[in-house]
Amino acid sequence: MTDDNSESRARSASYHNPDRLLRRMSSMHRALTDSQVVVAVRVRPLNDTEKEAESQLCTTIVGPGTIKITPSDGVGSQEAREFNVDAVVHSDAPQETIFKLTAKSILSKVFAGYNGCIFAYGQTGSGKTYSMIGGSDPSTEGVIPRTCRELFSKIESETDHMYVVKGQFLEIYQEKIKDLLAPDPAAWDSRAAAFGDAAPRSGGGSGENLVIRHDKSPGGKGIYVTGVREHILRDTSDVLDMLAKGTQRRVVGSTNMNATSSRSHAVLSLTISCQNADDVEGFTRTVSKLHLVDLAGSERAKATGATGARLREGASINKSLAALGNVVNSLTSKTKSHTPYRDSKLTRLLQDSLGGNAYTLMICCVSPAEMNSAETMSSLRFAERTKKIKNCARVNRDPKLARIAELTEENQRFKKKIKELERELEETQNKLSDLTRKPSIREKSTSVSPETTTDLIATKKGGCCVIS
Ligand SMILES: Nc1ncnc2c1ncn2[C@@H]1O[C@H](COP(=O)(O)OP(=O)(O)OP(=O)(O)O)[C@@H](O)[C@H]1O
Numbered sequence: 456m457t458d459d460n461s462e463s464r465a466r467s468a469s470y471h472n473p474d475r476l477l478r479r480m481s482s483m484h485r486a487l488t489d490s491q492v493v494v495a496v497r498v499r500p501l502n503d504t505e506k507e508a509e510s511q512l513c514t515t516i517v518g519p520g521t522i523k524i525t526p527s528d529g530v531g532s533q534e535a536r537e538f539n540v541d542a543v544v545h546s547d548a549p550q551e552t553i554f555k556l557t558a559k560s561i562l563s564k565v566f567a568g569y570n571g572c573i574f575a576y577g578q579t580g581s582g583k584t585y586s587m588i589g590g591s592d593p594s595t596e597g598v599i600p601r602t603c604r605e606l607f608s609k610i611e612s613e614t615d616h617m618y619v620v621k622g623q624f625l626e627i628y629q630e631k632i633k634d635l636l637a638p639d640p641a642a643w644d645s646r647a648a649a650f651g652d653a654a655p656r657s658g659g660g661s662g663e664n665l666v667i668r669h670d671k672s673p674g675g676k677g678i679y680v681t682g683v684r685e686h687i688l689r690d691t692s693d694v695l696d697m698l699a700k701g702t703q704r705r706v707v708g709s710t711n712m713n714a715t716s717s718r719s720h721a722v723l724s725l726t727i728s729c730q731n732a733d734d735v736e737g738f739t740r741t742v743s744k745l746h747l748v749d750l751a752g753s754e755r756a757k758a759t760g761a762t763g764a765r766l767r768e769g770a771s772i773n774k775s776l777a778a779l780g781n782v783v784n785s786l787t788s789k790t791k792s793h794t795p796y797r798d799s800k801l802t803r804l805l806q807d808s809l810g811g812n813a814y815t816l817m818i819c820c821v822s823p824a825e826m827n828s829a830e831t832m833s834s835l836r837f838a839e840r841t842k843k844i845k846n847c848a849r850v851n852r853d854p855k856l857a858r859i860a861e862l863t864e865e866n867q868r869f870k871k872k873i874k875e876l877e878r879e880l881e882e883t884q885n886k887l888s889d890l891t892r893k894p895s896i897r898e899k900s901t902s903v904s905p906e907t908t909t910d911l912i913a914t915k916k917g918g919c920c921v922i923s
Pocket residue numbers: 498499500502546577578579580581582583584585586713715716717718750751752753820
């Protein structure tokens with residue numbers, strides 16, 4: 456980094472200040488209400504390899520949503536460039552800040568009946584898994600466990616609504632979808648053997664090589680995976696157990712770039728049904744989906760030193776990320792073109808979240824080191840392009856049930872009106888009968904003789920006549 460950047464470095468240092476962070480948070484909240492696709496960039500601290508290589512910093516935070524990258528002379532012909540996104544988070548920012556800044560707003564949309572998606576993107580070792588899943592210590596917990604805690608804490612505090620939460624946890628490994636919560640195959644085999652049976656192998660109970668379908672019917676399931684197990688989640692511990700179990704079974708490997716590199720894309724999906732507490736028929740029900748995604752990172756074989764299976768994994772990861780890039784390009788290009796969602800399992804699964812019916816947040820993770828500036832530059836270009844995607848989120852309600860709810864409400868309004876009218880009618884009738892009765896009372900009190908009564912006409916000012 457050059458000296459003329461010292462001023463912006465000083466400016467960036469001031470963004471460590473919690474007040475600044477909070478201000479950035481409010482700008483993020485504003486962005487979320489205005490926009491259905493929000494992009495945050497998170498810069499991680501230098502890692503040991505970068506420190507050992509004495510790599511200089513190449514990123515500078517120059518504003519709440521602006522990051523500048525100054526690549527080294529050795530990196531092609533790249534020039535210093537500023538990128539504008541919705542929020543830029545410094546390497547010192549704690550996990551809680553990332554959650555409050557990003558996921559909380561998405562969760563509020565999910566509670567309002569919209570779909571939500573939060574995904575972390577970036578090169579290998581840039582901090583995606585750290586940001587999404589994080590460590591076991593509460594202070595280092597990532598966006599996913601924090602979101603799950605917040606979800607159930609809000610559900611438990613609500614008395615006006617009833618909720619049912621279901622979850623599934625998938626991974627996409629080498630273009631195959633696997634249920635991370637399927638029964639352990641070894642346990643299956645021994646159980647099946649006891650019954651003289653074989654465990655199902657594909658598309659069904661084995662939880663492997665699952666297929667994506669699209670239910671386009673009004674109020675239907677949208678994009679979904681067949682054969683995956685959905686688990687009812689009653690509280691925070693249910694969802695955290697599910698997360699821990701699935702994460703343990705996900706494919707992780709060691710490369711030169713990251714000792715704990717994710718070799719698959721992991722997608723934790725929660726389905727949240729909500730209805731008014733007094734609505735036993737479920738006419739007010741909304742069903743929202745929340746995808747929480749930790750992508751595998753793009754990688755260069757030369758940098759990761761991968762060979763054999765690791766190399767094949769890397770090629771598959773890059774291929775699906777290229778498909779993601781093509782979808783984003785197509786969605787943001789000025790000329791309307793076909794969007795190639797079907798080119799990869801990842802883009803097909805996230806179809807609704809990319810240019811579709813969802814509020815989407817991308818956390819773009821980057822390294823601050825000059826030695827990784829080419830990848831950082833490419834991630835930031837992707838972030839800037841993603842920000843231009845236009846989604847069209849709507850409240851997810853079955854149109855038939857919504858119509859019934861509307862008619863029921865109208866019916867109740869009419870019933871109330873009828874009751875009011877009936878009451879008014881009764882009052883008028885009472886008044887009328889009062890008026891008709893009054894003259895005869897007067898008649899009695901004046902003790903008119905029976906002879907004259909036949910000719911007597913009792914009148915009341917403005918009232919009616921009574922002839923006895
Ligand atoms: N913001 C951060 N603060 C502290 N440590 C971090 C941060 N981000 C990442 N790390 C550390 O850097 C290492 C790599 O991070 P992580 O595994 O999250 O990368 P990744 O982007 O998921 O990589 P891959 O694509 O290979 O899975 C981990 O040891 C992690 O703890």
